[in-house]
Amino acid sequence: MRFMIIVRATADTEAGVMPEAPLLAAMAAYHEELAKAGVLLDANGLKASSQGWRIRYRNGKGTVIDGPFAETKELIAGYTLIQVRSREEAMEWARRYPAPMGEHADGEIEVREVFELEDFEPGETIDRFRTLQAAGY
Incomplete structure (x- = not known):
């Protein structure tokens, strides 16, 4: 099970x-613990929304909308995957997350489970995603 810890x-x-x-x-200490436990997949901070854009x-x-975006509470500063x-193990790790600010x-922080391909009905489209996943994408 994959979970994203969203800052x-x-x-x-x-x-x-x-x-x-x-x-x-x-x-750094927290992420080192995750890595040593073999559960860390990825982690990054994100630059301010003034350097990003949305496509609505x-x-x-689709229309491009340049940042910055006004509603800070809706924005993400970083993540750990x-x-x-x-779920209990994910919650245990999330409780140990350092105060993010x-x-x-x-x-x-917010924690959300990531969909797995097994969550979807089998079919040709899901098989295409499995091929991508097997190739490391």
């Missing part, structure tokens, strides 16, 4: 404020 953005992350050394050290679809047509044996600052 919610704040006004500071959107302003491009970089994490201070103690927070970076705590994050209406009636099948883990693969574990159960620093020890004395408000912050929030």
Whole structure:
């Protein structure tokens, strides 16, 4: 089972404020623990939405919308992707996640399970995805 631990953005992350050394050290230690346990798949911080864009679809047509985006609470500052044996194990790891904005600052993470190909009805399209997955994509 794969789970994504999502770090919610704040006004500071959107302003491009970089994490201070103690927070970076705590994050490095946490991710080292995940790696040693063999559950870490990927982890990254994301640049501010001012450096990104969205594509909004209406009636099948996509329109590019440049950042920044106003609703900070809807934005993501980073993520950690883990693969574990159960929801309970994912919750255990999530509870150990360092305070994402620093020890004395408000912050929030969200944990979401990632769909697996087994969650979908078998068929030709799912087989195409399995081929991609087998190739490492």
